[in-house]
Amino acid sequence: MAHLDRDVAAYVDGQLSPVATAAADAHVAVCPRCSAACAQQRLVKSRVSVGGVPAPPATLLASLSSLPVTVGEETRLERLRRSPMIGAGAALMGASLLVAVLAFVAGSAEDRLADPVDPAFASYVDDFHYGYGTTEGTMTMASLTELRDQGWSCLESLGADLRLVDGRWLDRAAGVVSLTYTDGRERLRLYEKVGTLDEADLVGFERGTVGDRTVWIRAGEPTVATWDARGKVFVAVTDVDVSRLAAALARLPEPREPRGTAGRMSDGLERMTSWATP
Incomplete structure (x- = not known):
């Protein structure tokens, strides 16, 4: 059998016919080139077929939902709503919280490199x-x-x-x-x-x-x-x-350290900064 070449992805994904799969199994068993290609395909597949976007931690969501809202007299509330300063502050707070959530998601990418x-x-x-x-x-x-x-x-x-x-x-x-x-x-x-x-x-x-x-x-x-x-x-x-x-x-890749919410957000902010840097 010739080298798998374009059939490597189909072989790794189990999309070949039974006859073709049996022939590919026999070939990969004796062909270092195709064995390496299949291993590389599995690595690429594991990195791109990661799970869904990680959910922000419950503590972060809880902090969003527990923001204090003071309800006073209607006329006073209306005045507050019309205040440019209050509007700008609310917009800034909302933007900050959005950045925090996005940073957590971006910082979690390393945890999803493979299954x-x-x-x-x-x-x-x-x-x-x-x-x-x-x-x-x-x-x-x-x-x-x-x-x-x-x-x-x-x-x-x-x-x-x-x-x-x-x-x-x-x-x-x-x-x-x-x-x-x-x-x-x-x-x-x-x-x-x-x-x-x-x-x-x-x-x-x-x-x-x-x-x-x-x-x-x-x-x-x-x-x-x-x-x-x-x-x-x-x-x-x-x-x-x-x-x-x-x-x-000491000569092998350094172990991935467990990261908490703060660590993930810090890594995420650094990654987002790199995206914005030309």
Whole structure:
């Protein structure tokens, strides 16, 4: 079968016929070029097919609805309505509140880069323990370089002495990339998938700091660390010590920090300012 080329989007969206889908599955399984194209298409699709516009927080809406309105005598109220100063003040207040709502919505865009995902931590740990039984899904260094150019973190080394020795698709259908780093004795296996981390399903994990990075940690043998950044979820499974793990994480995308209402509005105002700047 020839390369998918123009059929990549139809294949990822499941719009090909059963026969064509089966042929595409077989081709993608052995073609690094088309595998990378499909992974990139999934990334683009996740970023543009985000959910609806986030609703402003209830506290913000409550503040709008609880603005004091003083009703006095009718003649006095009419005089107030006719006052240019009062009219200008009301218009300014309304504009300010509108800007606040728009800033919150704009500042929430980063939280909607991709859909929430629940990483298969148990499968990753099993994969770390038992290794690869076959060469299926193995990618060449050229393929890994292509993925890195498309935004995946396929670095040649992590920290001072952990070198990349293997990269492959652990789950091609789900778009999970597995990268193995080692110094010849200890290992760190990094799993990467498009999405945002569904923190509600992090059973057994605690939020902690490793070096200068705040991530979710599950202690044990092996140690499991997970976070999301730039529209992808990262899972590091390793038997290296904390200091070497910190050095490795320092080379990877910085975790996305949870932001409250104030943080989202601040980011939104900055983004809106950039829109207005020529």
